Amino acid sequence: MTGAxxxxxxxxxxxxxxxxxxxxxxxxxxxxxxxxxxxxxxxYCWGWNWGREEELPRRDRSxxxxxxxxxxxxxxxxxxxxRGALNNGLTREEIREVLLQVGIYAGIPAAVDSFRIVxxxxxxxxxxxxxGGAE
Amino acid sequence: MTGAxxxxxxxxxxxxxxxxxxxxxxxxxxxxxxxxxxxxxxxYCWGWNWGREEELPRRDRSxxxxxxxxxxxxxxxxxxxxRGALNNGLTREEIREVLLQVGIYAGIPAAVDSFRIVxxxxxxxxxxxxxGGAE
Amino acid sequence: MTGAxxxxxxxxxxxxxxxxxxxxxxxxxxxxxxxxxxxxxxxYCWGWNWGREEELPRRDRSxxxxxxxxxxxxxxxxxxxxRGALNNGLTREEIREVLLQVGIYAGIPAAVDSFRIVxxxxxxxxxxxxxGGAE
Amino acid sequence: MTGAxxxxxxxxxxxxxxxxxxxxxxxxxxxxxxxxxxxxxxxYCWGWNWGREEELPRRDRSxxxxxxxxxxxxxxxxxxxxRGALNNGLTREEIREVLLQVGIYAGIPAAVDSFRIVxxxxxxxxxxxxxGGAE
Amino acid sequence: MTGAxxxxxxxxxxxxxxxxxxxxxxxxxxxxxxxxxxxxxxxYCWGWNWGREEELPRRDRSxxxxxxxxxxxxxxxxxxxxRGALNNGLTREEIREVLLQVGIYAGIPAAVDSFRIVxxxxxxxxxxxxxGGAE
Amino acid sequence: MTGAxxxxxxxxxxxxxxxxxxxxxxxxxxxxxxxxxxxxxxxYCWGWNWGREEELPRRDRSxxxxxxxxxxxxxxxxxxxxRGALNNGLTREEIREVLLQVGIYAGIPAAVDSFRIVxxxxxxxxxxxxxGGAE
Numbered sequence: 104m105t106g107a108x109x110x111x112x113x114x115x116x117x118x119x120x121x122x123x124x125x126x127x128x129x130x131x132x133x134x135x136x137x138x139x140x141x142x143x144x145x146x147y148c149w150g151w152n153w154g155r156e157e158e159l160p161r162r163d164r165s166x167x168x169x170x171x172x173x174x175x176x177x178x179x180x181x182x183x184x185x186r187g188a189l190n191n192g193l194t195r196e197e198i199r200e201v202l203l204q205v206g207i208y209a210g211i212p213a214a215v216d217s218f219r220i221v222x223x224x225x226x227x228x229x230x231x232x233x234x235g236g237a238e
Numbered sequence: 239m240t241g242a243x244x245x246x247x248x249x250x251x252x253x254x255x256x257x258x259x260x261x262x263x264x265x266x267x268x269x270x271x272x273x274x275x276x277x278x279x280x281x282y283c284w285g286w287n288w289g290r291e292e293e294l295p296r297r298d299r300s301x302x303x304x305x306x307x308x309x310x311x312x313x314x315x316x317x318x319x320x321r322g323a324l325n326n327g328l329t330r331e332e333i334r335e336v337l338l339q340v341g342i343y344a345g346i347p348a349a350v351d352s353f354r355i356v357x358x359x360x361x362x363x364x365x366x367x368x369x370g371g372a373e
Numbered sequence: 374m375t376g377a378x379x380x381x382x383x384x385x386x387x388x389x390x391x392x393x394x395x396x397x398x399x400x401x402x403x404x405x406x407x408x409x410x411x412x413x414x415x416x417y418c419w420g421w422n423w424g425r426e427e428e429l430p431r432r433d434r435s436x437x438x439x440x441x442x443x444x445x446x447x448x449x450x451x452x453x454x455x456r457g458a459l460n461n462g463l464t465r466e467e468i469r470e471v472l473l474q475v476g477i478y479a480g481i482p483a484a485v486d487s488f489r490i491v492x493x494x495x496x497x498x499x500x501x502x503x504x505g506g507a508e
Numbered sequence: 509m510t511g512a513x514x515x516x517x518x519x520x521x522x523x524x525x526x527x528x529x530x531x532x533x534x535x536x537x538x539x540x541x542x543x544x545x546x547x548x549x550x551x552y553c554w555g556w557n558w559g560r561e562e563e564l565p566r567r568d569r570s571x572x573x574x575x576x577x578x579x580x581x582x583x584x585x586x587x588x589x590x591r592g593a594l595n596n597g598l599t600r601e602e603i604r605e606v607l608l609q610v611g612i613y614a615g616i617p618a619a620v621d622s623f624r625i626v627x628x629x630x631x632x633x634x635x636x637x638x639x640g641g642a643e
Numbered sequence: 644m645t646g647a648x649x650x651x652x653x654x655x656x657x658x659x660x661x662x663x664x665x666x667x668x669x670x671x672x673x674x675x676x677x678x679x680x681x682x683x684x685x686x687y688c689w690g691w692n693w694g695r696e697e698e699l700p701r702r703d704r705s706x707x708x709x710x711x712x713x714x715x716x717x718x719x720x721x722x723x724x725x726r727g728a729l730n731n732g733l734t735r736e737e738i739r740e741v742l743l744q745v746g747i748y749a750g751i752p753a754a755v756d757s758f759r760i761v762x763x764x765x766x767x768x769x770x771x772x773x774x775g776g777a778e
Numbered sequence: 779m780t781g782a783x784x785x786x787x788x789x790x791x792x793x794x795x796x797x798x799x800x801x802x803x804x805x806x807x808x809x810x811x812x813x814x815x816x817x818x819x820x821x822y823c824w825g826w827n828w829g830r831e832e833e834l835p836r837r838d839r840s841x842x843x844x845x846x847x848x849x850x851x852x853x854x855x856x857x858x859x860x861r862g863a864l865n866n867g868l869t870r871e872e873i874r875e876v877l878l879q880v881g882i883y884a885g886i887p888a889a890v891d892s893f894r895i896v897x898x899x900x901x902x903x904x905x906x907x908x909x910g911g912a913e
Contacts, residue, residue, distance in 0.1 A: 147342065148342050148343075151342075152338060152339055152342045155335060155338070158331060158332070158334075158335045159332055159335035159336075159339075163298075163301055163332075163335075164335075164339060166298055166301050166302055167301055167302065167305040167336055167339050167340075168339070168343060170302040170305050170306050171305050171306065171309050171339075171340065171343045171344055172343065174306050174309050174310065175309065175343075175344065196293060197293070197294055197298075199293075200290060200293045200294035200298075200299075201294075201302055203287060203290070204287055204294075204299060204302050204303070204306075205302075205306065207282065207283050207286075207287045208283075208303060208306045208307065208310075209306055209310065
């Protein structure tokens with residue numbers, strides 16, 4: 104597979120997991136400074152890693168990702184991957200269980216912070232659904 | 239449920255996940271210094287958290303735990319939970335996928351370190367199986 | 374002790390340390406998603422851990438907590454526990470010493486970040502005191 | 509060298525690296541609470557460490573600093589040291605390479621977060637340049 | 644105070660806290676590579692930071708240090724500072740409480756790892772005492 | 779460029795930086811479990827990232843890597859990359875400066891630990907050189 108094909112495979116998975124709205128925004132302003140990061144993320148993270156779907160399904164990858172990103176304290180990414188986790192079939196209750204287990208294995212502050220972020224993500228998703236439903 | 243009952247529930251799950259050999263060793267030398275740690279681990283980590291089995295099954299909890307412990311760089315615990323992950327139904331290949339994803343989201347050194355630890359755990363398990371099979 | 378009794382003991386200590394205003398706000402919107410986190414925090418963190426007051430007094434636990442939370446980079450929690458530290462009898466100067474030592478053992482960026490958060494906490498507390506005094 | 513001389517040496521380097529505007533702001537509100545932090549930062553971080561210029565030049569120290577601060581997830585400091593890195597002769601493209609390498613060795617979320625912060629720093633610097641040019 | 648005086652003050656405190664045996668070993672092999680690290684540690688960590696004894700006593704600084712070093716996962720340093728904590732007047736039971744609180748705020752693996760290290764430190768100290776008593 | 783070509787480019791750079799002895803050992807025991815990690819490391823870390831040599835030379839990449847890996851506390855990797863740093867043209871004194879700066883920005887325990895590891899690496903390299911010279 105060429106790098107360009109891997110990039111395309113990655114972009115397809117990324118859009119399916121995180122949604123077109125997010126990916127359009129993240130890639131809407133292409134410039135030479137950010138281009139290699141976009142290439143790295145699409146090719147390596149999404150094409151290569153998430154592309155290994157036969158070895159581990161998307162739902163399981165979302166479980167792992169939420170846990171890692173919560174431990175690492177990367178709030179922006181946690182919010183984005185909360186949306187991805189729902190798209191990949193995790194329920195809100197399953198996401199909660201991940202965060203409770205983060206509290207046990209990485210400490211209460213990591214859990215309290217992560218609950219706040221994930222609740223914000225849910226509120227945004229609910230607001231969008233309501234806005235969409237009102238059309 | 240009383241604390242004592244939660245402790246007992248936790249010890250049962252802990253033995254089922256990590257195996258009697260490990261738990262016997264970890265609790266073989268009870269003393270006043272370590273007793274509250276044992277109480278904390280059995281009651282809250284195993285009884286309360288792992289006891290929420292209806293909300294998230296053991297297999298999924300092992301996926302999350304391997305990822306978190308690899309990110310946190312706690313090698314002793316990673317080895318123990320590798321054994322637990324196999325007992326909870328993850329295959330070696332699925333464990334590998336967790337560690338590859340750790341490499342993407344927490345960096346290559348975390349993955350390389352974790353592969354080394356997990357390979358050691360597999361070698362120990364294989365040696366025990368061979369020793370057992372030779373009896 | 375039952376889990377419910379431990380929860381009550383934890384809530385009492387939590388209110389004494391962090392103040393009714395904060396705890397009322399944190400628990401004002403009970404819902405099924407957040408309920409297990411509230412149970413975990415009250416029972417395990419406050420009831421079990423902070424409840425071991427005969428082994429280590431609250432003032433010492435606040436010293437430890439400020440240091441850990443500063444190292445972990447959890448700003449929201451650091452602000453909350455600054456308030457708790459003052460309630461537990463630490464002076465502002467003692468809190469400063471904790472953060473200077475964080476600078477030596479966990480690096481200058483951790484100290485600079487933590488000074489900013491703690492100064493914000495002090496400013497909020499002073500503003501409340503002034504507002505209260507003006508009534 | 510006395511502590512006061514080391515302090516002065518540190519303040520000189522700090523001003524040359526981070527710029528007068530930033531340092532004036534950081535030190536504009538001297539008070540007994542913050543004074544020891546300012547002493548620590550100026551003496552130990554800038555005077556002692558950055559003062560070792562014959563052993564390693566400023567440009568190399570900026571490479572190291574951007575990488576470390578990105579890994580540690582300290583966003584405020586990353587923004588400040590982006591400015592310092594440009595003052596020390598790194599190009600925007602070289603800063604980008606540091607952050608890409610952070611992505612490989614400390615994980616994609618660290619890179620994505622850091623690109624966002626550094627882009628913000630660049631935008632602020634460009635806005636200042638434009639405001640200055642318009643005078 | 645000159646840097647040399649601060650270095651001397653730091654070496655005195657370091658010897659009082661960590662013991663001559665450890666400090667003699669750490670400084671027994673002076674060479675140009677390690678010399679600046681020794682200077683940094685003695686002058687800033689011990690002379691400047693630990694020298695602020697009027698602001699916070701040694702016992703409190705040991706509480707903070709054990710917590711931070713356990714969170715950071717630096718096992719060698721944890722063992723050294725366990726010895727320092729006992730010299731500074733903390734009891735073994737108080738050290739245990741620090742580590743239990745580490746378990747709550749930084750996660751169970753940090754606590755389990757730290758208990759193992761601290762138990763090793765206690766065993767070494769007991770063996771030395773027994774060897775000394777047998778003379 | 780195909781993935782296979784990127785893999786080959788990465789293996790070439792990896793051998794040049796880390797040395798044939800290390801790479802032969804790391805890849806001597808190919809098996810299905812470790813194969814995807816080897817693919818990931820060679821293709822993305824070495825081929826893609828280190829392959830961007832026109833954007834940032836190897837010497838600068840070694841500065842960054844030593845700092846990051848020291849902060850992350852990954853001792854095995856730090857030892858390997860110390861060897862790589864020397865191969866890429868850093869002097870032992872420059873490596874020392876990186877670790878001193880790690881002490882300032884990530885804390886004294888990170889520096890003390892890293893000095894120990896790097897001293898071990900130097901001792902191994904010196905022993906090999908002496909053994910080689912004796913032939």
